[in-house]
Amino acid sequence: xxxxxxxxxxxxxxxxxxxxxxxxxxxxxxTFEWNSINALILIAMVKTEYDxxxxxxxxxxxxxxxxxxxIIVNRKS
Amino acid sequence: xxxxxxxGIKISGISAAVPVNKESTADYKWISVRERxxxxxxxxxxxxxxxxxxxTTSDLCVVAAEKLMDELKxxxxxxxxxxxxxxxxxxxxxxxxxxVQDRLGLPHSCVAMDIGLGCSxxxxxxxxxxxMMQSGAIKKALLMVGDISTLTTCYRDKSTYxxxxxVGTVTALEYDVNAPKMYFNLQTDGSGHKALMIKxxxxxxxxxxxxxEIKKVGKGIYRSRLHLELDGIEVFNFxxxxxxxxxxxxxxxxxxxxxxxxxxxxxxxxxxxNETLRKMLKLEPVKVPYSIKDFGNTxxxxxxxxxxxxxxxxxETGQRKLLLSAFxxxxxxxxxxxxxxxxxxxxxxEV
Numbered sequence: 001x002x003x004x005x006x007x008x009x010x011x012x013x014x015x016x017x018x019x020x021x022x023x024x025x026x027x028x029x030x031t032f033e034w035n036s037i038n039a040l041i042l043i044a045m046v047k048t049e050y051d052x053x054x055x056x057x058x059x060x061x062x063x064x065x066x067x068x069x070x071i072i073v074n075r076k077s
Numbered sequence: 078x079x080x081x082x083x084x085g086i087k088i089s090g091i092s093a094a095v096p097v098n099k100e101s102t103a104d105y106k107w108i109s110v111r112e113r114x115x116x117x118x119x120x121x122x123x124x125x126x127x128x129x130x131x132x133t134t135s136d137l138c139v140v141a142a143e144k145l146m147d148e149l150k151x152x153x154x155x156x157x158x159x160x161x162x163x164x165x166x167x168x169x170x171x172x173x174x175x176x177v178q179d180r181l182g183l184p185h186s187c188v189a190m191d192i193g194l195g196c197s198x199x200x201x202x203x204x205x206x207x208x209m210m211q212s213g214a215i216k217k218a219l220l221m222v223g224d225i226s227t228l229t230t231c232y233r234d235k236s237t238y239x240x241x242x243x244v245g246t247v248t249a250l251e252y253d254v255n256a257p258k259m260y261f262n263l264q265t266d267g268s269g270h271k272a273l274m275i276k277x278x279x280x281x282x283x284x285x286x287x288x289x290e291i292k293k294v295g296k297g298i299y300r301s302r303l304h305l306e307l308d309g310i311e312v313f314n315f316x317x318x319x320x321x322x323x324x325x326x327x328x329x330x331x332x333x334x335x336x337x338x339x340x341x342x343x344x345x346x347x348x349x350x351n352e353t354l355r356k357m358l359k360l361e362p363v364k365v366p367y368s369i370k371d372f373g374n375t376x377x378x379x380x381x382x383x384x385x386x387x388x389x390x391x392x393e394t395g396q397r398k399l400l401l402s403a404f405x406x407x408x409x410x411x412x413x414x415x416x417x418x419x420x421x422x423x424x425x426x427e428v
Binding site for chain 1: 111112115116119120236296308309310311313314317318349350352353356357
């Protein structure tokens with residue numbers, strides 16, 4: 001489990017996201033169209049791949065891909 | 078723990094009636110074309126049926142019940158139990174089931190009552206009707222499950238308007254000592270009751286002039302306090318947290334395995350939720366039928382509607398073991414394992 005793999009999982013879910021564009025420091029709200037459906041897609045992927053539940057509050061508090069990944073790592077340990 | 082089994086109850090038939098009026102997500106002009114495409118792809122709704130103003134859930138259920146009883150050649154005088162599960166009743170007072178008893182010409186010896194559940198309604202309805210038939214005194218019963226959800230969604234609320242569709246369903250049940258047992262696991266968590274809610278119009282918040290005011294709640298979301306509000310992420314996470322453990326506990330308790338189940342019929346919440354559940358349970362797509370594409374989220378009726386529209390031929394021609402799982406408003410959820418044997422399913426009716 002590492003952040004590169006996490007980014008690959010995100011890229012696999014969002015068709016509009018070209019591989020390589022999203023980086024650990026990227027602000028996910030600005031890198032691809034951010035709306036409630038995309039929030040659900042991200043939550044579903046994280047639950048399926050990592051068995052971690054992201055809340056609405058987690059997403060509000062997170063800015064970058066790294067922030068979300070940190071939450072996953074934290075809940076996994 | 079609400080894990081229990083009910084012997085001696087047979088499902089004889091299921092039917093449904095939908096409004097003839099169709100709305101499609103592609104034409105939903107409140108949101109951009111791009112958002113519409115995303116909705117179709119991820120939420121899975123292409124078209125929905127929308128009832129004309131004044132058409133009630135019971136109107137749809139009555140049409141479906143007349144057809145089903147005709148095909149089953151049931152004598153109306155023998156039907157002694159009618160349960161109407163809905164969140165869109167005809168009147169605040171009286172109970173809709175009483176009106177339907179009379180409209181269908183059921184006898185005065187008939188027990189009739191409403192249950193006010195939504196998404197979980199079919200599984201709960203089966204458990205109540207099955208329990209009441211246990212003594213064998215009641216031989217024939219009707220379970221009506223349906224909703225006109227489109228009445229309480231606001232056109233300018235993209236989180237609810239393009240999701241819900243209307244339908245009325247009827248399931249005919251008979252007391253039969255040889256029928257295989259139904260196995261249930263039912264659960265509730267009312268701490269999440271605000272996740273799906275209509276705030277005003279009940280006794281807690283009596284309807285006032287302010288109830289009608291449409292206010293902006295978020296981007297693309299406007300509604301009044303008489304409209305349904307839905308916290309998408311809250312409902313999504315509740316579903317991903319509770320449904321799989323509920324099913325696993327039911328399977329463990331009954332000694333059943335998913336491999337022995339022919340079809341797992343989920344409440345049609347949205348495609349993303351249901352596909353995630355399917356993957357969590359490692360189920361093949363062929364085992365998990367859908368009706369959300371053509372009918373949207375049809376509340377408590379989505380399980381029987383999916384059985385009718387996606388499994389008609391299979392259920393009519395042989396013996397099948399099904400796991401039905403429904404979850405949502407309340408929050409209320411449950412699953413049931415049933416075995417069916419060549420049940421009667423009339424063609425979907427349009428009203």
